[in-house]
Amino acid sequence: MPTNIERCDAVIVGAGPAGLLLAVCLVRFGYSIRIIDKRETRTLTGRADGLQPRSLELLRNMGLKRQIMAHEPAKVYEVAFWNPSSQGQGIHRTGHGKACPPSIDARYPFTTLLHQGLIEGVFIDDLHERGVHVQRPWTLSEFENNGKETAYPVRLVLKHVKQDEQQELRSKYLFSAEGARSTIREMLGIELQHREPISNVWGVMDGVVRTNFPDLKMKCNIHSDHGSMMIIPRExxxxxxxxxxxxxxDPDFDPHHAATAEEVQASAKRILEPYDVEWERVEWYSVYPIGQGIADRYTLDERIFLLGDACHTHSPKAGQGMNTAFHDALNLAFKIHLVESGFAKRSLLKTYETERKMIAENLLDFDAKYASLFSQKVSSMMKTGSHFEGNEEGDDSNEFLKVFRESQDFTSGFGIVYEANAMVWSPSHPAQSALFQHERTNVRLGRVMPRANVTRVVDANVVKLEHEIPLNGSFRIFLFAGSPSTTKRAVADFATNLERKDSFYSSYAYRDLAAVSHHERHNPHTRFISICTIFAATRDSIDIATMLPPLIARYSYQVYADDIVDASMSNERAAAHAKLGFDEQKGAVILVRPDGHVACVVDLVEGSGTVDALNDFFGAVATKRLGHRREQARL
Amino acid sequence: MPTNIERCDAVIVGAGPAGLLLAVCLVRFGYSIRIIDKRETRTLTGRADGLQPRSLELLRNMGLKRQIMAHEPAKVYEVAFWNPSSQGQGIHRTGHGKACPPSIDARYPFTTLLHQGLIEGVFIDDLHERGVHVQRPWTLSEFENNGKETAYPVRLVLKHVKQDEQQELRSKYLFSAEGARSTIREMLGIELQHREPISNVWGVMDGVVRTNFPDLKMKCNIHSDHGSMMIIPRExxxxxxxxxxxxxxDPDFDPHHAATAEEVQASAKRILEPYDVEWERVEWYSVYPIGQGIADRYTLDERIFLLGDACHTHSPKAGQGMNTAFHDALNLAFKIHLVESGFAKRSLLKTYETERKMIAENLLDFDAKYASLFSQKVSSMMKTGSHFEGNEEGDDSNEFLKVFRESQDFTSGFGIVYEANAMVWSPSHPAQSALFQHERTNVRLGRVMPRANVTRVVDANVVKLEHEIPLNGSFRIFLFAGSPSTTKRAVADFATNLERKDSFYSSYAYRDLAAVSHHERHNPHTRFISICTIFAATRDSIDIATMLPPLIARYSYQVYADDIVDASMSNERAAAHAKLGFDEQKGAVILVRPDGHVACVVDLVEGSGTVDALNDFFGAVATKRLGHRREQARL
Incomplete structure (x- = not known):
C-alpha cells in the first residue's frame, strides 16, 4: 500500500445544491472531504431557485438563513390562479391561495426565491471559512470499491478537465451529486427507470420584464387559450x-421540439393577453421536455452513494429538485456521521435508500399529476370560471386547484414523513415498551418536530425551540417536563438512568469529560446527544440549580419555560405542551434525529422505564450493548 | 484660490459610533466625505456595548441589523434585581422586570449587547462597500470657517499622527465626533458645563468568568452590603x-481613586457573596469617576458641529452614550442633506441643537438620579426586602425600581420626543389648518411612528410598515386610506393636489422624470418624498390599478392591506388604523421625517385641504414657495 496516496473521509462529485449541502454537513460533523466539480464556476444563470419552507428552516438550523436572506430573495406568500375569461378576452384572475397555509405550521410560511448560484455561494463561503474549497474544473476519471483497504475501500482518480493533471485518492465514501447525467450511476450500472413518455415541452426564461400584469411579484399559475404559464418572482x-x-x-407534437428565445417570448405574450409584456433583459432561457426518472438503487455497497438529481428527475415546476436534493444530502450526512463516529452500525446506512427513495416516488407521483394537469388544455368548465371568482377557499371542483392544495404539505417540505424503520419507531420496532407513544399525541413520528416558542430560563430570551440545538450531528432529546411539582421524581429518575454507564447516553460519553469547557452549551457530555428541558411553568418560577438534577442542569442554556402565548393555542397556559399534546401533569420525552425528524416519543415516568425504552430504541442501531441490567429484569 | 486643494462635502473627525453613523448616513444620501481617526485601529476592547431597542430599529431601517445580529450578540429581555438578604448572608434576588415592557411597543423588545468594535466594524464594512475608508491614524491640525469660499467655507488641515504628512482640504462641513475630549470643541471655545461633583468611582471589567451565580446571562442590578454592581451579558x-x-x-473618598484589576475583582467577589466568581480571562478593565457635562453649544456657525460625547458626557451605566450619539448623528445627517440638496433653508440646521440638546439635558437628569440611587448604600428598609420578594410588579416604594421603571421609555430610545419646531407641528407652527391633528390620535408628534404589520399588495408579503421606506433621506408619507369606498374621492384629490406644480411634492420633482427606471420603488418622482398607502381592506380586495390614481399607483410596491391580526388590538379588522387611532371611514395622512420621527398628522379630506396643509407645513423650511394659488384663496 503506497503511503503517499492521500486519504480522506469522503469525495463528493458535483458542487450543486446536493453536493454542497452534503459537504457543509460533513465538514460540520468533523470529516475530511474533497468536493470537485467539472464546471469552472458556480452556477451563473438558470437552474433552480426556490427554497421551500422546510428547507429554509433547515438552513436556519445550520446558521445559514441570514446569509440567504442577505441576498433579499423574493418571498412567495400567495399563489394566484389565472384562467381564460368567458368572453374570450384573454386571462383574468380566478382565485388565489396561500403558498403555505397555516395548517402546515411552518416557521417561515413562504417560498424563498433566489438564484441557485447565490444559494451555492452561501454554501461555498461557509466551506471556505472552514478551509474547504471546491476543486474546479475537475472530474472523476476512475473509481472502484476494491476492498483492498478496510478503512478506505474506495480508490479513485480525479482528473483536471483542461490540463494534463490527475490525482489518486483513497476514500471511505464516494458521492455522486452530479445531476441527472450521473456518470457514477452509469458506471455502476444503476438503471434510471423512466415513467410516462414525454408529453409536453416547456420553456423557462429568467429576466427582467416591463408589464402591466398585476401579479408579477406573486407566483402565478396561468391557464390560457394559448397554453399555460407559471410566473415565479425572484430577487x-x-x-x-x-x-x-x-x-x-398538438397535431405535430415533437418531444424534442426546440424553440428560440423569440418564440418563447411570443408564447408568453399570447398567454398573458390582454396584458402587455416586454423583455428588458433576458438572463437565461432553456427549453426542456418534461421527463421523469428514478434510480433503481441509491447505493450498491453503502460506500458509493447517489443523491439529488442523480437519482430522481422530474418537472421543475413544483420547485422540488433542489429541496429534495437537500434532504437527500442531510439524510445521508447524519447517517454517515453516526456510522463513522462509532455510534451506529453500518446497517443504518441502508435506511438512506429506503427513506429517500420513498420520498422520490411520492414526488414523482405528485409531479406527474401536477405537470399533466398544468399542461392540459383548459376545459370549458374551467373557462366559465364562475366558482373561482373571489378566492380559492370555495369549491373544490377544479382538479388543478385540488391537486395543488393536497400537495402543499408535501411541497412545503413538511410532508416528508419517513416510514417506520430502525430510526422511526412503530409497534414493529425491536424496541418494545408500553411507554412508546404512537398516534397518541400531535407529534407525528418520522416528521419534523412541531415548532414552538419558549423562554430560555437563563437569559429570558424568547427562542424558537426547534432551532435551539444546531445541526451538529447530535440526537436531540426534548424533555417536556410538565409541571415541576408533579414530574420532579420522574425527571430525577430520568437523569439517574442516563447516568448508568450502559445507557445510550453514558456509553458514548467523551473519554475525557474534564477537558470539556464549562462554556459548552449543547454537548457537554457526549457529541451524540443534546438535551433540552421544557417546563410547563413561568420563567421566574424555575430555578435550574434546585429543580434539575446536575446532569440536566449542566445543559442550563437549554432549559426553557413554556410560557409564551401562542394565539393558535388560546387558553392554554403551556402552549408548547398543549400543541404537542402533552399532559402538563406528566410531560413526555421526544427523541429527534440529527436531521430534525422525530424518532420516537416516550412517556416520562418514574423509575427506569423512560431511559430503558430509549436504550432499547437506540439498541436497534447502536454499536454498543445498551441497558444490560434492565434486559434481565424486563417483563 | 488654489484649485488643487481637494474639496469635499464633509469632514468627520472621529470614527467611533457617532462619526461612523454620520458617515454612513451622509454617504447613503450621496455626499462626498472624509472620515479620520487618530487611533490606528477600530476599538479593540472596552467602551460601549449596548444597542437600545430604538437603535436596533434604526439599524434595521438602514439595512444593517442583519450584520449586527450575525455577531450573535447577547439579548437582554429582562433585568434582575438583587439585594442583601436580611440574614446578612450575602445577596438574593428580590425581583425582575422586562428590559423593554410591552407598553413601549418596540419591534425588538430587548437590548442588544455587542462589543463596540464589532458595531463599528459593521459601519466600516458598509462604508468600504461604498468606497469610503476611515483614514487612520490621522488628526485635524488646523481648521477655520474663513468664509472665503461660499460653497466650501471650512478650510482644514489634516495631519498624519506618526509621519510627517499633511493635507489641506476645503469642506462644506466639519464634524467633531471626537468624544469627550474634543479638541474642536476646545478650539471653538465652547464650554462643557459640568454638573454634580464626582461622588462615586466605578470600575468596569470585561471578561470571561466561571460562577454559580444564576443570572450571569441577564442584566443585573445588584446592591450589596459591600457596594453595588451591574452585570451586562455580552456576545x-x-x-x-x-x-x-x-x-x-467613604471616610477617605478620593474622586481620582485608582484601582488595580485585582482590587476590582476582589470587590466583585465580595459583592456577589454567597456566590463564587473566578475570572478565566480579563479582556479589558478601567476605572472611572462618574462625571457629567454638557456643551453650551452644539455649533456656532452651522458649519462646524459637535455630536456624541463631544457634547455630552455622563455615566455609562444606563447604556445611553452610543445610542445618544447615533441619534445626534442621524438628526444632523438628514438636516444637512435637506439643506445641501436644496430642499430646506439653512435655518433648519438650528433645530439640530434645539432638538438634541434637550435630549441630552433629559439624559443627564435621568443619569444623575439613576447613578446616585445606584451608588447609594442600601437602606435598612431595602435590606428587609420583604416587598421585593417574587417580582417587581408590586410595590413601588423602592425609589431605585421606581426610577428604573419611569426611565425605561426614555432609555429604550422610544422616549425621544422632539418638541414643537419647524419640523414638528404644534398649534404654534406657522402652518395653520384645522386639518392638523394634535393629541387626537395615538400618533404622538415628535416621536417615532408606531410600528404596524401590514400585507404588501403586490406580493402578499407580511411586512413591518415602519421599515418599508429605507433610511434614504426622504420624508415618508403614510397615507392611511381607510375604506376604499369612502375615501376614494379624498385619495384622488390628494393625488391631484400633489400633482399641482407648486406642491411640496411636484416642486421638488426630478428634472428628468423619463430617466427614472420603472423598477424604482421608493422614489420614482422626487428624492425627497416617498409614499406608502395603507387601505383598511383585505389584500385580495385591493386592485391598485383601478383603486388608486396613477401618481400613487406608481408606488405600487408601497401599497398595503391593513389585514394582519394584531393580538393587542383584538376585534379590530384594520389593526394598524385602530392602533394609530384612525377612523376607517376617514383615514389620515402621517408625515414622517427622514429620521423616522412624526412631523405632523393631517386629516384626509376631499378637496385640496390635505395637501394645502402639508404645503404650509413644508413652507416653514422649504426653499421654494409652495401652494401659491391656494394662499390667495385661503380663508
Missing part, C-alpha cells in the same frame, strides 16, 4: 417564466 | 461588570 427585479411550448395534443 | 461568553470602587460617603 431584485428578476422574474422566471415557465411557458408551455408544445403539447402532445 | 460569546463575555460579561461586563460595573463595580462600585469608592463612594463619597
Amino acid at each position: 431584485k427585479d428578476l422574474v422566471r417564466l415557465y411557458i408551455q411550448i408544445a403539447s402532445s395534443s | 460569546k461568553d463575555l460579561v461586563r461588570l460595573y463595580i462600585q470602587i469608592a463612594s463619597s460617603s
Whole structure:
C-alpha cells in the first residue's frame, strides 16, 4: 500500500445544491472531504431557485438563513390562479391561495426565491471559512470499491478537465451529486427507470420584464387559450417564466421540439393577453421536455452513494429538485456521521435508500399529476370560471386547484414523513415498551418536530425551540417536563438512568469529560446527544440549580419555560405542551434525529422505564450493548 | 484660490459610533466625505456595548441589523434585581422586570449587547462597500470657517499622527465626533458645563468568568452590603461588570481613586457573596469617576458641529452614550442633506441643537438620579426586602425600581420626543389648518411612528410598515386610506393636489422624470418624498390599478392591506388604523421625517385641504414657495 496516496473521509462529485449541502454537513460533523466539480464556476444563470419552507428552516438550523436572506430573495406568500375569461378576452384572475397555509405550521410560511448560484455561494463561503474549497474544473476519471483497504475501500482518480493533471485518492465514501447525467450511476450500472413518455415541452426564461400584469411579484399559475404559464418572482427585479411550448395534443407534437428565445417570448405574450409584456433583459432561457426518472438503487455497497438529481428527475415546476436534493444530502450526512463516529452500525446506512427513495416516488407521483394537469388544455368548465371568482377557499371542483392544495404539505417540505424503520419507531420496532407513544399525541413520528416558542430560563430570551440545538450531528432529546411539582421524581429518575454507564447516553460519553469547557452549551457530555428541558411553568418560577438534577442542569442554556402565548393555542397556559399534546401533569420525552425528524416519543415516568425504552430504541442501531441490567429484569 | 486643494462635502473627525453613523448616513444620501481617526485601529476592547431597542430599529431601517445580529450578540429581555438578604448572608434576588415592557411597543423588545468594535466594524464594512475608508491614524491640525469660499467655507488641515504628512482640504462641513475630549470643541471655545461633583468611582471589567451565580446571562442590578454592581451579558461568553470602587460617603473618598484589576475583582467577589466568581480571562478593565457635562453649544456657525460625547458626557451605566450619539448623528445627517440638496433653508440646521440638546439635558437628569440611587448604600428598609420578594410588579416604594421603571421609555430610545419646531407641528407652527391633528390620535408628534404589520399588495408579503421606506433621506408619507369606498374621492384629490406644480411634492420633482427606471420603488418622482398607502381592506380586495390614481399607483410596491391580526388590538379588522387611532371611514395622512420621527398628522379630506396643509407645513423650511394659488384663496 503506497503511503503517499492521500486519504480522506469522503469525495463528493458535483458542487450543486446536493453536493454542497452534503459537504457543509460533513465538514460540520468533523470529516475530511474533497468536493470537485467539472464546471469552472458556480452556477451563473438558470437552474433552480426556490427554497421551500422546510428547507429554509433547515438552513436556519445550520446558521445559514441570514446569509440567504442577505441576498433579499423574493418571498412567495400567495399563489394566484389565472384562467381564460368567458368572453374570450384573454386571462383574468380566478382565485388565489396561500403558498403555505397555516395548517402546515411552518416557521417561515413562504417560498424563498433566489438564484441557485447565490444559494451555492452561501454554501461555498461557509466551506471556505472552514478551509474547504471546491476543486474546479475537475472530474472523476476512475473509481472502484476494491476492498483492498478496510478503512478506505474506495480508490479513485480525479482528473483536471483542461490540463494534463490527475490525482489518486483513497476514500471511505464516494458521492455522486452530479445531476441527472450521473456518470457514477452509469458506471455502476444503476438503471434510471423512466415513467410516462414525454408529453409536453416547456420553456423557462429568467429576466427582467416591463408589464402591466398585476401579479408579477406573486407566483402565478396561468391557464390560457394559448397554453399555460407559471410566473415565479425572484430577487431584485428578476422574474422566471415557465411557458408551455408544445403539447402532445398538438397535431405535430415533437418531444424534442426546440424553440428560440423569440418564440418563447411570443408564447408568453399570447398567454398573458390582454396584458402587455416586454423583455428588458433576458438572463437565461432553456427549453426542456418534461421527463421523469428514478434510480433503481441509491447505493450498491453503502460506500458509493447517489443523491439529488442523480437519482430522481422530474418537472421543475413544483420547485422540488433542489429541496429534495437537500434532504437527500442531510439524510445521508447524519447517517454517515453516526456510522463513522462509532455510534451506529453500518446497517443504518441502508435506511438512506429506503427513506429517500420513498420520498422520490411520492414526488414523482405528485409531479406527474401536477405537470399533466398544468399542461392540459383548459376545459370549458374551467373557462366559465364562475366558482373561482373571489378566492380559492370555495369549491373544490377544479382538479388543478385540488391537486395543488393536497400537495402543499408535501411541497412545503413538511410532508416528508419517513416510514417506520430502525430510526422511526412503530409497534414493529425491536424496541418494545408500553411507554412508546404512537398516534397518541400531535407529534407525528418520522416528521419534523412541531415548532414552538419558549423562554430560555437563563437569559429570558424568547427562542424558537426547534432551532435551539444546531445541526451538529447530535440526537436531540426534548424533555417536556410538565409541571415541576408533579414530574420532579420522574425527571430525577430520568437523569439517574442516563447516568448508568450502559445507557445510550453514558456509553458514548467523551473519554475525557474534564477537558470539556464549562462554556459548552449543547454537548457537554457526549457529541451524540443534546438535551433540552421544557417546563410547563413561568420563567421566574424555575430555578435550574434546585429543580434539575446536575446532569440536566449542566445543559442550563437549554432549559426553557413554556410560557409564551401562542394565539393558535388560546387558553392554554403551556402552549408548547398543549400543541404537542402533552399532559402538563406528566410531560413526555421526544427523541429527534440529527436531521430534525422525530424518532420516537416516550412517556416520562418514574423509575427506569423512560431511559430503558430509549436504550432499547437506540439498541436497534447502536454499536454498543445498551441497558444490560434492565434486559434481565424486563417483563 | 488654489484649485488643487481637494474639496469635499464633509469632514468627520472621529470614527467611533457617532462619526461612523454620520458617515454612513451622509454617504447613503450621496455626499462626498472624509472620515479620520487618530487611533490606528477600530476599538479593540472596552467602551460601549449596548444597542437600545430604538437603535436596533434604526439599524434595521438602514439595512444593517442583519450584520449586527450575525455577531450573535447577547439579548437582554429582562433585568434582575438583587439585594442583601436580611440574614446578612450575602445577596438574593428580590425581583425582575422586562428590559423593554410591552407598553413601549418596540419591534425588538430587548437590548442588544455587542462589543463596540464589532458595531463599528459593521459601519466600516458598509462604508468600504461604498468606497469610503476611515483614514487612520490621522488628526485635524488646523481648521477655520474663513468664509472665503461660499460653497466650501471650512478650510482644514489634516495631519498624519506618526509621519510627517499633511493635507489641506476645503469642506462644506466639519464634524467633531471626537468624544469627550474634543479638541474642536476646545478650539471653538465652547464650554462643557459640568454638573454634580464626582461622588462615586466605578470600575468596569470585561471578561470571561466561571460562577454559580444564576443570572450571569441577564442584566443585573445588584446592591450589596459591600457596594453595588451591574452585570451586562455580552456576545460569546463575555460579561461586563460595573463595580462600585469608592463612594463619597467613604471616610477617605478620593474622586481620582485608582484601582488595580485585582482590587476590582476582589470587590466583585465580595459583592456577589454567597456566590463564587473566578475570572478565566480579563479582556479589558478601567476605572472611572462618574462625571457629567454638557456643551453650551452644539455649533456656532452651522458649519462646524459637535455630536456624541463631544457634547455630552455622563455615566455609562444606563447604556445611553452610543445610542445618544447615533441619534445626534442621524438628526444632523438628514438636516444637512435637506439643506445641501436644496430642499430646506439653512435655518433648519438650528433645530439640530434645539432638538438634541434637550435630549441630552433629559439624559443627564435621568443619569444623575439613576447613578446616585445606584451608588447609594442600601437602606435598612431595602435590606428587609420583604416587598421585593417574587417580582417587581408590586410595590413601588423602592425609589431605585421606581426610577428604573419611569426611565425605561426614555432609555429604550422610544422616549425621544422632539418638541414643537419647524419640523414638528404644534398649534404654534406657522402652518395653520384645522386639518392638523394634535393629541387626537395615538400618533404622538415628535416621536417615532408606531410600528404596524401590514400585507404588501403586490406580493402578499407580511411586512413591518415602519421599515418599508429605507433610511434614504426622504420624508415618508403614510397615507392611511381607510375604506376604499369612502375615501376614494379624498385619495384622488390628494393625488391631484400633489400633482399641482407648486406642491411640496411636484416642486421638488426630478428634472428628468423619463430617466427614472420603472423598477424604482421608493422614489420614482422626487428624492425627497416617498409614499406608502395603507387601505383598511383585505389584500385580495385591493386592485391598485383601478383603486388608486396613477401618481400613487406608481408606488405600487408601497401599497398595503391593513389585514394582519394584531393580538393587542383584538376585534379590530384594520389593526394598524385602530392602533394609530384612525377612523376607517376617514383615514389620515402621517408625515414622517427622514429620521423616522412624526412631523405632523393631517386629516384626509376631499378637496385640496390635505395637501394645502402639508404645503404650509413644508413652507416653514422649504426653499421654494409652495401652494401659491391656494394662499390667495385661503380663508
